[in-house]
Amino acid sequence: MILQHFENQESGIMNAIRENPESASPRKKLALETARLGKRLYSNTDDLVWAGPLIPFDLLNAMDVTPAFAEFIASILVSTDAGPLFFENAEQAGYASDTCGYHRMLMGSALKGMIPTPKLLISAMSPCTGGLAAMENLARVFKKDLFILHIPQKESDHGVRILADHIRDMAESVSSHTGKVLDNDRLRKAMENTNKTREILSDIYTLAQQVPSPVNGRDLSNFGIVLPLFFGTEVGIEIAQAFYDELKSRIKANRSGVPGERIRLMWLQNRIQFKNNLVKMLEKEFNASIVVDELNVITWDPIDPEDPYIGLARRSISSPLNGTVERRVKQIVKLAEAYKIDGAINPCHWGCRQGTGARGLIDSRMKEIGVPVLNLEVDCVDPRNFAEGQLITRIEAFMEMIESRPSPW
Amino acid sequence: MITAGIDLGSLSTKVLILEDDNILSTSILTTGEEGALVAKKAMDDAIKKANISFEELKNIVSTGYGRRLVPFAKQSKSEMLCHAKGSHWLFPKARTVIDVGAESSKVIRINENGVVEDFAGNDKCAAGTGVFLDTMAKALEVPLEEIGQLSLEYKEKVQISSMCAVFAESEVVSHVHKGIPRNDILAGIHESIADRIFGMVNRIGMQNDVVMTGGVAKNIGMVRALEEKLGTKIYIPEYPQMIGALGAALIARNSK
Numbered sequence: 001m002i003l004q005h006f007e008n009q010e011s012g013i014m015n016a017i018r019e020n021p022e023s024a025s026p027r028k029k030l031a032l033e034t035a036r037l038g039k040r041l042y043s044n045t046d047d048l049v050w051a052g053p054l055i056p057f058d059l060l061n062a063m064d065v066t067p068a069f070a071e072f073i074a075s076i077l078v079s080t081d082a083g084p085l086f087f088e089n090a091e092q093a094g095y096a097s098d099t100c101g102y103h104r105m106l107m108g109s110a111l112k113g114m115i116p117t118p119k120l121l122i123s124a125m126s127p128c129t130g131g132l133a134a135m136e137n138l139a140r141v142f143k144k145d146l147f148i149l150h151i152p153q154k155e156s157d158h159g160v161r162i163l164a165d166h167i168r169d170m171a172e173s174v175s176s177h178t179g180k181v182l183d184n185d186r187l188r189k190a191m192e193n194t195n196k197t198r199e200i201l202s203d204i205y206t207l208a209q210q211v212p213s214p215v216n217g218r219d220l221s222n223f224g225i226v227l228p229l230f231f232g233t234e235v236g237i238e239i240a241q242a243f244y245d246e247l248k249s250r251i252k253a254n255r256s257g258v259p260g261e262r263i264r265l266m267w268l269q270n271r272i273q274f275k276n277n278l279v280k281m282l283e284k285e286f287n288a289s290i291v292v293d294e295l296n297v298i299t300w301d302p303i304d305p306e307d308p309y310i311g312l313a314r315r316s317i318s319s320p321l322n323g324t325v326e327r328r329v330k331q332i333v334k335l336a337e338a339y340k341i342d343g344a345i346n347p348c349h350w351g352c353r354q355g356t357g358a359r360g361l362i363d364s365r366m367k368e369i370g371v372p373v374l375n376l377e378v379d380c381v382d383p384r385n386f387a388e389g390q391l392i393t394r395i396e397a398f399m400e401m402i403e404s405r406p407s408p409w
Numbered sequence: 410m411i412t413a414g415i416d417l418g419s420l421s422t423k424v425l426i427l428e429d430d431n432i433l434s435t436s437i438l439t440t441g442e443e444g445a446l447v448a449k450k451a452m453d454d455a456i457k458k459a460n461i462s463f464e465e466l467k468n469i470v471s472t473g474y475g476r477r478l479v480p481f482a483k484q485s486k487s488e489m490l491c492h493a494k495g496s497h498w499l500f501p502k503a504r505t506v507i508d509v510g511a512e513s514s515k516v517i518r519i520n521e522n523g524v525v526e527d528f529a530g531n532d533k534c535a536a537g538t539g540v541f542l543d544t545m546a547k548a549l550e551v552p553l554e555e556i557g558q559l560s561l562e563y564k565e566k567v568q569i570s571s572m573c574a575v576f577a578e579s580e581v582v583s584h585v586h587k588g589i590p591r592n593d594i595l596a597g598i599h600e601s602i603a604d605r606i607f608g609m610v611n612r613i614g615m616q617n618d619v620v621m622t623g624g625v626a627k628n629i630g631m632v633r634a635l636e637e638k639l640g641t642k643i644y645i646p647e648y649p650q651m652i653g654a655l656g657a658a659l660i661a662r663n664s665k
Contacts, residue, residue, distance in 0.1 A: 401489075
């Protein structure tokens with residue numbers, strides 16, 4: 001059933017582009033590649049390793065092992081017809097309905113045998129213990145081993161060295177579970193690809209900062225979370241390049257992402273993963289554009305292809321989702337200034353330390369720089385808990401408030 | 410210039426017609442049926458009372474939960490903005506507005522020009538709103554209009570620990586079964602709502618004067634419980650449930 005979903009998605013996009021080549025867009029390119037990845041995950045042909053956030057997917061790609069990114073798969077399953085059923089399965093099996101929807105979705109679908117069995121599972125201790133618990137549960141369901149990566153909370157030479165060694169251990173574990181050997185030339189090439197993707201991403205984000213911004217609220221949604229799945233590959237470079245070219249051409253044509261952009265917003269943490277009208281409403285009724293997502297950011301330096309483990313370790317540690325909230329808040333403030341945003345929306349994803357737990361600290365620091373934050377109360381994954389009317393009222397009131405105050409910049 | 414504001418709330422629909430600085434008429438109906446239909450009925454009623462024709466209305470602004478369902482409104486605005494504008498017009502010194510309606514509660518901070526500076530709303534569920542009070546009144550078999558006064562005549566306040574409207578009801582029922590006087594239970598219920606609103610007020614920072622709007626502001630027990638919690642006097646408009654419609658009419662008047 002899920003394989004069919006990805007096959008339909010792939011053929012649908014390809015047909016649409018074939019029939020109307022002008023309809024090709026970077027967003028379609030990204031959707032096409034994720035559909036192909038989904039197809040590989042469900043085709044029973046690849047060696048799969050389940051992995052959570054902050055795991056170096058490029059290392060897996062270099063080993064010809066397909067990364068099954070847990071939260072990514074959960075967000076795809078939400079959009080299938082069976083989505084609500086999986087939540088019910090998880091709850092019937094005892095997973096509380098106010099825990100993270102990503103993890104409930106994974107557990108519900110695993111219990112129904114609707115997610116593919118990996119050779120190994122890898123989880124980091126960060127960003128959330130709920131995620132680790134979900135992976136532990138999945139390992140039990142699959143009867144497979146779980147490798148736990150210990151990511152230090154802050155960057156120090158000592159911590160980086162320890163993590164670098166630990167990532168090397170991880171690669172060895174992947175190798176012993178899949179039989180795939182990590183070839184040094186492949187690894188070097190993968191790191192070069194990652195660096196190239198990083199460079200283009202950096203250019204994309206610089207373009208997005210322009211006033212008015214060439215991006216609309218949908219172009220780069222989930223971008224910083226999904227693109228790492230393609231790190232280390234040529235496809236990753238192609239996707240990034242397609243976005244860069246599109247934004248460059250919009251700027252050349254003097255076309256902003258949202259026509260007549262009046263309000264610039266930041267979306268904190270992750271987007272709402274199921275269909276909803278909020279972003280379109282922002283654009284249509286308030287000429288408001290989400291010009292930046294918190295996770296669309298590069299916090300790491302290029303990786304030395306001759307000594308990749310150190311660079312990979314630094315990258316994982318530097319993620320805004322790792323370490324203290326204070327560190328994350330600093331990063332948010334930097335983005336607010338770079339993108340000259342008028343306000344930020346924090347969905348406060350249910351049952352999430354990153355979402356709800358950090359709320360007060362984010363609010364007070366943003367207040368200091370004159371940027372208001374709207375805290376919603378959304379389960380970003382489970383549409384059964386979605387009260388769109390309530391959310392629209394709050395968003396409208398927030399937009400009216402922003403319209404009535406001078407820009408912080 | 411004659412304008413109208415219509416507040417299509419989840420429980421009641423309110424219309425207010427304004428001519429310059431004079432309120433010509435008001436109308437209030439139970440929402441109950443299809444939103445667009447009730448909106449029209451309430452508008453017809455208000456027009457009749459004002460003794461004007463619909464064509465004389467130069468602008469109409471809608472607000473409330475069903476604001477997008479009003480076919481004859483030229484614009485729609487959020488409840489936060491409308492309650493802010495209405496409260497500021499009646500009480501120019503108001504800086505904090507507490508609006509407790511049937512299914513939502515909000516706290517809004519406004520500046521000296523009535524501009525919204527910050528706001529907070531109730532989270533996830535109906536505890537802390539008018540519907541919650543209605544449920545509790547039914548559980549105690551007391552008319553809704555009387556619960557406020559009764560809550561002030563307590564001997565020992567009961568602690569209501571549940572934050573969920575459904576669980577709170579069963580908690581209340583179990584207190585009744587234990588023979589605890591209704592006044593004590595009601596005092597506890599009002600305090601639990603006051604606690605929730607107090608949390609919202611603190612989130613945005615209270616500034617005097619404080620105004621309370623929405624139907625629940627007619628409940629004297631709720632007002633007193635909040636005053637005690639906030640340590641300040643709360644100003645109540647004569648018709649607190651009309652303030653959203655008033656704000657909408659004012660916005661209609663001031664729109665170019």
